[in-house]
Every structure is written in C-alpha cells, then in structure tokens.
Amino acid sequence: MDKVQFEAQMKRYAQMTEAALVRFVPEQPELPEHILYEAMRYSLLAGGKRLRPVLVFAFCSLCGGNTETALPAACAIEMVHTYSLIHDDLPCMDNDDLRRGRPSSHKQFGEANALLAGDALLTKAFETVLACREAGAQESRTLQAAAILARAAGDHGMVAGQVLDLLNENRAITAEELIDLDAKKTGAMIRASAAMGCVLAGAAAEQKCAADAYAKALGLAFQIQDDLLDVAGDAALLGKPTGSDAQNDKRTYVALLGLEASRRAVADLTDQAKKALAPFGGKAAFLCMLADRMAARES
Amino acid sequence: MDKVQFEAQMKRYAQMTEAALVRFVPEQPELPEHILYEAMRYSLLAGGKRLRPVLVFAFCSLCGGNTETALPAACAIEMVHTYSLIHDDLPCMDNDDLRRGRPSSHKQFGEANALLAGDALLTKAFETVLACREAGAQESRTLQAAAILARAAGDHGMVAGQVLDLLNENRAITAEELIDLDAKKTGAMIRASAAMGCVLAGAAAEQKCAADAYAKALGLAFQIQDDLLDVAGDAALLGKPTGSDAQNDKRTYVALLGLEASRRAVADLTDQAKKALAPFGGKAAFLCMLADRMAARES
Numbered sequence: 295m296d297k298v299q300f301e302a303q304m305k306r307y308a309q310m311t312e313a314a315l316v317r318f319v320p321e322q323p324e325l326p327e328h329i330l331y332e333a334m335r336y337s338l339l340a341g342g343k344r345l346r347p348v349l350v351f352a353f354c355s356l357c358g359g360n361t362e363t364a365l366p367a368a369c370a371i372e373m374v375h376t377y378s379l380i381h382d383d384l385p386c387m388d389n390d391d392l393r394r395g396r397p398s399s400h401k402q403f404g405e406a407n408a409l410l411a412g413d414a415l416l417t418k419a420f421e422t423v424l425a426c427r428e429a430g431a432q433e434s435r436t437l438q439a440a441a442i443l444a445r446a447a448g449d450h451g452m453v454a455g456q457v458l459d460l461l462n463e464n465r466a467i468t469a470e471e472l473i474d475l476d477a478k479k480t481g482a483m484i485r486a487s488a489a490m491g492c493v494l495a496g497a498a499a500e501q502k503c504a505a506d507a508y509a510k511a512l513g514l515a516f517q518i519q520d521d522l523l524d525v526a527g528d529a530a531l532l533g534k535p536t537g538s539d540a541q542n543d544k545r546t547y548v549a550l551l552g553l554e555a556s557r558r559a560v561a562d563l564t565d566q567a568k569k570a571l572a573p574f575g576g577k578a579a580f581l582c583m584l585a586d587r588m589a590a591r592e593s
Numbered sequence: 594m595d596k597v598q599f600e601a602q603m604k605r606y607a608q609m610t611e612a613a614l615v616r617f618v619p620e621q622p623e624l625p626e627h628i629l630y631e632a633m634r635y636s637l638l639a640g641g642k643r644l645r646p647v648l649v650f651a652f653c654s655l656c657g658g659n660t661e662t663a664l665p666a667a668c669a670i671e672m673v674h675t676y677s678l679i680h681d682d683l684p685c686m687d688n689d690d691l692r693r694g695r696p697s698s699h700k701q702f703g704e705a706n707a708l709l710a711g712d713a714l715l716t717k718a719f720e721t722v723l724a725c726r727e728a729g730a731q732e733s734r735t736l737q738a739a740a741i742l743a744r745a746a747g748d749h750g751m752v753a754g755q756v757l758d759l760l761n762e763n764r765a766i767t768a769e770e771l772i773d774l775d776a777k778k779t780g781a782m783i784r785a786s787a788a789m790g791c792v793l794a795g796a797a798a799e800q801k802c803a804a805d806a807y808a809k810a811l812g813l814a815f816q817i818q819d820d821l822l823d824v825a826g827d828a829a830l831l832g833k834p835t836g837s838d839a840q841n842d843k844r845t846y847v848a849l850l851g852l853e854a855s856r857r858a859v860a861d862l863t864d865q866a867k868k869a870l871a872p873f874g875g876k877a878a879f880l881c882m883l884a885d886r887m888a889a890r891e892s
C-alpha cells in the first residue's frame with residue numbers, strides 16, 4: 295500500500311462516517327428544541343481526524359467483517375469522543391474558548407446548551423451503536439459492541455481518566471501515573487474502537503488480542519505525540535495555541551521524560567503497534583501505515 | 594390489595610433496587626479516582642421514591658415476566674434519573690444548592706466532579722441495562738430495553754425537555770407547550786420504565802399499549818402534583834424550599850390553570866391511568882394503588 299492508496303482509504307472511511315453522522319443527527323428546524331440539534335452538529339461535524347471510526351472500520355475489515363454493519367458503531371464512538379470534548383472545554387473543566395480553530399460549544403451556544411448537547415451526544419451514541427443490529431450485525435455482537443463502548447467511556451475508562459486529570463492538576467506525578475491516566479482518559483476509547491471492529495466482524499480471540507496490543511501502543515504513542523506537538527507544534531495547523539499544557543502547569547511526557555526520550559517513545563510504540571499486527575500479514579498494511587502517519591502528524 | 598400490602602410491595606421493590614445499585618456502583622477506595630465513585634453513590638443512594646424502578650418491576654411482573662431479569666433495567670433508569678438531577682442542579686442550569694435536604698453534588702464535590710459523576714452515571718446506565726442479558730433476559734429483549742432507554746433519555750426525550758425548559762425560562766408559554774415540555778422532560782422516562790418492564794417480560798402489543806397509556810397519564814399527573822406541592826407543600830417533607838418555581842419565574846400548571854383545575858387534572862389523569870389497566874383486571878391492583886398514592890403524595 296502506497297501513500298496515495300492510504301490517503302484514499304482514510305478519505306473513504308472519513309466520508310462514510312460524515313455521511314452517516316449527518317443521517318444519525320439530522321437538523322430539526324421544525325422542532326422548538328432545534329438549538330439542541332444545532333449544538334450537537336456544530337461539534338460533531340467540525341471535522342477532525344475521525345481516528346476512532348477509522349479504527350472500527352479497519353479492524354472490522356481486517357477480521358473479515360462487512361464495514362456497513364460496523365458503521366453505527368463507528369459513528370457512536372465519534373459521538374462519545376465529541377461529547378467528551380464539549381464537556382472538557384466547559385468553564386468548570388479546562389475552560390477552553392477554542393476547539394479546532396472555532397469557538398468551543400459553550401462559547402457558541404452558552405454553557406447550559408453545551409452541557410446538554412454533550413449529554414445528548416453521549417445518549418445518542420448508545421442509541422446509535424444499538425443500530426448495528428439493523429445494519430446487519432448479529433444480536434450478540436451488537437450487545438457486545440455496546441458493552442465495550444459503555445465500559446470504555448465510563449467509570450472504568452474515559453471518565454475515570456478525566457477525574458484523575460483534575461486530581462493531578464496541581465501536583466507532581468510520575469511517568470507511570472501519567473501512563474495510567476492516559477490509558478483511561480484516551481487509551482480506553484482507542485482500544486474500544488479496535489475491539490468493536492473485531493467483535494462486529496466475529497473475530498477470533500487471537501485476532502482480538504493482537505488488535506488490542508496494537509491499539510494500546512497506538513493510543514499511548516498518540517498521547518505522547520500530542521504533548522510533543524503542544525511544545526513544538528504549529529499553532530495554525532493545530533487550530534489552538536501551543537504551550538497551553540505548560541501554561542496550565544499540566545504534567546506532560548515532555549516535562550517528565552524530556553523531548554528526546556518522548557520522541558523515542560513515540561517511535562518505539564509505533565514499532566510495537568505494527569509488530570502486534572504481524573499475524574495478519576500484508577492485510578494489515580493500512581493499519582501499519584496509520585500508525586506511522588499518526589507518529590508523523592503535525593496536528 | 595390493601596394499603597399494608599401495597600406498602601410492603603413498594604418496600605420490596607425499593608430494597609431490590611438499593612441492593613443492586615450498591616452492587617453495580619461499588620465503593621472503590623483503593624483506586625486513585627475513588628472520589629468519582631463517592632460522588633456517584635452520594636446521589637444514587639440518597640433515597641428517593643424509586644418510582645421508575647418500581648414501574649419497571651411492576652409492569653414486568655404484570656406481564657408475566659421474572660423481575661430478576663428486569664433488575665438491571667430498573668437500576669439503569671434510576672441511574673439516568675440521578676444523572677439528570679445532578680446536571681440539572683449545576684450552576685449553569687438551575688443552580689440549586691440543595692437536593693433531598695442535602696448539599697447538591699457540585700456543592701459537595703465541586704462542579705467538575707459533579708459534571709463527571711453525572712457523565713459516569715449516564716454511561717453506567719447503559720453498561721447496566723445491557724446486563725439484563727446476563728440476568729436471564731433474551732438478547733433481543735435486552736437490545737430493545739436498551740434502545741427504549743436511549744431514546745427516552747436523549748434528544749427525543751429528556752434532554753430535549755431540558756432544552757425546552759431553558760428556552761422557556763423567561764417567556765410566557767401555554768398549557769399545551771408546558772404539556773409538551775413535560776412529556777419530554779419527565780414523561781418520556783416514566784413511559785420508558787413501563788415499556789422496559791413490558792419488553793423484558795415479552796409482553797403482547799396490547800399490553801404494551803395499555804402500559805404506555807397508564808404511564809403517560811401517570812407522568813403528567815406526577816408533574817402537576819409536583820407543581821401543586823411547590824405551591825402548597827411542606828418544605829420539611831419535600832427536603833427543599835417551596836415556592837422556588839414562582840421565584841424563578843417558571844411556568845407551572847398552577848400558574849396556567851389555577852389551583853383548583855390543577856387538582857382536578859391530577860384526579861382525572863389518575864382515573865385515566867387506572868382505567869387504562871382495566872384489561873389486566875385485578876392483577877393490576879398494585880399499579881392502580883400506585884397511581885392513587887402518587888396523586889395523594891406530600892413529597
């Protein structure tokens with residue numbers, strides 16, 4: 295697979311996601327509560343890499359599944375991701391005025407509407423993942439996919455990570471604690487994406503295991519790369535000011551490990567991720583290239 | 594069924610709920626994020642009528658189902674209800690310092706932790722309803738119950754009602770608009786409770802229809818009675834100051850219809866609810882008495 299083929303595949307997956315998201319969350323101009331849908335769509339359709347849906351599709355496909363049956367799951371995980379960004383930006387959390395170069399949800403719609411748009415997106419995610427059944431997935435696989443999403447998004451995963459993030463805001467932490475925090479805050483959802491793709495394809499246990507090892511390494515590499523971009527990235531490409539982590543006195547890999555060791559960790563983890571997919575052979579070329587591209591990204 | 598038998602049944606259902614909630618959301622003192630579990634339990638185990646779980650159990654039982662298989666669904670809907678109260682009390686929403694006579698979640702744990710405890714409870718609700726499968730419910734019925742919960746809690750139901758509530762805060766609305774608002778804000782979840790109980794019991798279409806008519810009437814009666822209690826209730830029994838709706842310039846049934854017509858509406862709706870259950874005959878005695886008790890409640 296060359297770079298052109300890779301980019302074309304990324305684009306196909308992203309377009310499948312966009313088209314379905316627009317369908318799952320339609321405009322509702324005739325309803326008195328139409329502002330809710332505007333707020334949901336404002337954040338949901340703001341672009342972004344769609345990394346999590348891409349992982350759902352790619353693992354579903356790699357394990358021999360039909361990506362159409364995984365489409366609701368891909369959209370569901372993007373809804374959960376989007377809700378988490380909206381709530382994260384709220385004044386009582388990170389108090390960020392900008393997201394992807396535009397006013398954050400509470401700046402655009404007010405705090406209460408932003409809170410409720412996040413709540414609605416989280417709820418919609420579960421309505422949506424359950425629609426895998428109607429998209430052709432077996433009942434048992436649909437139940438498993440929904441359960442994976444719930445566990446990764448909640449108190450065992452993402453929300454726990456956000457609580458840890460708050461607790462650690464003004465105290466020194468170790469690299470191990472930061473790895474645990476990120477495993478929950480961002481890693482759990484990335485692993486859930488891979489796991490849902492596998493489950494919906496009816497993957498074997500060894501396939502699920504390999505996918506999880508890939509996703510675990512990719513998730514951590516992604517987070518370290520995020521920190522590196524905050525230090526050395528281009529604010530225009532990122533759509534947000536750089537240096538914000540240091541300003542907020544946040545613990546980062548760069549602060550804890552140094553610039554060089556952080557870069558090396560990204561390279562090592564990317565390698566690990568690719569090696570985990572060895573059992574799949576050449577069929578895993580897309581996911582291997584994805585790991586490389588994530589490590590080389592500039593935004 | 595006499596009053597003593599009714600109270601004993603209410604107590605049994607409430608105790609089943611309490612015991613299971615404690616299991617579904619255990620204390621986690623050994624985890625660094627233990628405050629998340631404390632905040633979830635603080636609001637979830639604060640008492641309350643457990644009306645929604647009672648409806649799940651009672652309809653499951655009325656339609657010939659095993660209440661054990663509906664226990665996760667009963668807990669799930671109580672989790673959704675609790676999350677909605679936590680988010681509703683936040684400063685950017687109703688800004689309430691008290692809930693059931695105690696400091697509201699954000700007063701006790703801070704705004705960010707309250708927000709996240711709500712998010713975690715909503716997510717946990719879906720993890721929990723999916724556990725109906727392990728509790729013995731069929732896969733297809735579990736999927737249906739989860740889908741009912743998602744639709745009732747989200748943009749078609751409760752969250753839409755909260756958006757409408759905000760939009761109407763400082764404007765005059767008609768009784769019809771208020772009925773639409775409440776049908777979404779509180780009615781949807783009450784109907785979902787009845788519907789989940791039916792679905793998990795494998796109820797026939799006519800049974801579901803009768804249950805929905807009951808729940809719809811009960812939900813509206815409940816809301817009008819709430820308004821009546823805010824005007825004429827006892828602050829000590831309610832655990833919150835009365836007159837707060839009038840102070841916040843909220844539109845209420847009492848303001849729109851007057852005291853007498855509101856009382857009559859509660860009586861008429863209670864009658865409607867009971868009549869809807871006529872096809873079930875004497876087996877519906879518990880739910881008929883529940884409607885009467887709700888109309889006569891003082892808190």
